[in-house]
Amino acid sequence: MTTVATALVELLAEAGVQYVFGVPSGPWAPYMEAMRTGPVEFVLVSNEAAAGFMADVCGRLTGRPGACYGTFGPGATNLSTGVGSALLDRSPLLALTTEAPESMLHRTLQMAIDHQALFRPLTKWTTRMSTTNLRQTIRRAVQVATAEVPGPVHLGLPADLGRQALPAEASTVPMLLGQAAAPPTAEQLQAIADLLRQAKRPLLVAGLSCLRATGKEAWHTFVERQQLPVVLSPMAKGMLREDHPAYAGVLFHALSDIVAETIQEADLVLAIGYDPIEFNYEEWLPAAPLVHVDTVPADVDASVHLAAEVVGDIGTVLRFLATLPPLAHRWDLQAVAERRQRMFATLTAPRPTLAPSQVLGAIQELLPEDGFLTCDVGAHTHLIGQLWRTAAPGRLIMSNGWSSMGFGIPAALAAKLCRPQHPVVCVTGDGGLLMMVGEMATAARLGLPIVFVVLADRHIQLITVKQERQGYARYGTLLYPPGYTPASHYFGVPVVTARTEAEVHEAIAQGLQAKGPVVVEALVDPAEYDEIILRPHKPPI
């Protein structure tokens, strides 16, 4: 007999789902059994928020929906933190939760809240499953989750559904991954070419949507031929190497005032795949017209002069741009190079005490180019966003749309599960570690060889910097009392404490050779953050 549980697991496998992450409950037992004997693996985590983050990262890396599970009420609310990441960082995801059975739907019930209401603002679609709609609902959910702009779908499973027999369905929606956006018209493409030709200093800006687009080779052809300065959003890192002559820097992150010097010289901004979820246009655009190319319209206020908007398939636009003959622009690439050098020199200036930039330098030296770096959210993210050299799009995994602390550790677990052949390093602040230290048990149990580098400065440092910039005293930001020494292991994951650059280097080198997870706790002095992060993105008006 086909039950709902066995059919659901088969449908997930058909959609390309390899893992379901979560914390089980009684009503989920039939699904666990279907996974134990079936084609999808269940991965127990310590907190459902991690399950959501892991599903998000699997979605990003595979283009197939990631999947996660949480039980009634608190399971679902925990899960919702990770589901929000898939929404604002744009990953296809299926969030499964146990809901009240039909008979108890409007009754008082232990743990139960309205999951449909909970997930409505966090998803592209939320619905409740039944035996009559299961197959077509899952197929439709996969289509919705993977269609541009990708995101999460919530599927509520009534508690008594799993063991029920599933009748055959006559007609079903096909299992299609989301369709690409429609190609733009020839007139729209020509309008971009005309504006580029008329401009003297057109600036190229690549954003998060580029990661999902085809046409990356065409993009490189275009950049090589035109040699126009390129600015990236943090999540688009890897679209151009940081040592490329046209590379001008990353928006929003450390020393963005130096990047702004180039931005301010532009007389046209061609923003490709730019998703304002990372940083609103008005925050950084110069007083110049904007050309917006994305799968959705630009979200701008009245201060922005939108000269052209091309809503559709980004790859088609990139392939068109690659055909343009060289433009006669007036950019001073020497000045761009000088700013780039100044920026990197400032970010790596020698420091008397162990600085986060030195720890990053050691990782950069030791992590091969095919490796993945995941990072958490904090002052260190601002440093990584500008300093880290990213070999290819997607190799630096961060959350800049949702920007949730606690993202980095589960992201690393998911990266290693989805890309077992590639080395994976995670960088997190100590605040982020505290949020997700339970997942060390998951890493240990799965035996995943990941190096977790903790930048231990004993504070939630980004907030101390913000307090000081606003003229307030430090308050409520100290994590540990003075005299803190790291533990020797977290749930069986060995911890190596590093106090100098040489110790950091040695510990990471050893960690990358290890057969299982390792934590390197680098006792850093966060002083450098004060000078390099949260810089102005525009000159004062």
Ligand SMILES: Cc1ncc(C[n+]2csc(CCOP(=O)(O)OP(=O)(O)O)c2C)c(N)n1
């Ligand atoms: C879930 C969540 N809570 C709070 C914040 C606000 N926040 C952003 S960064 C930060 C501090 C992070 O501290 P830590 O992990 O130690 O990293 P550091 O800033 O020291 O690099 C906080 C509290 C957030 N982004 N996400």
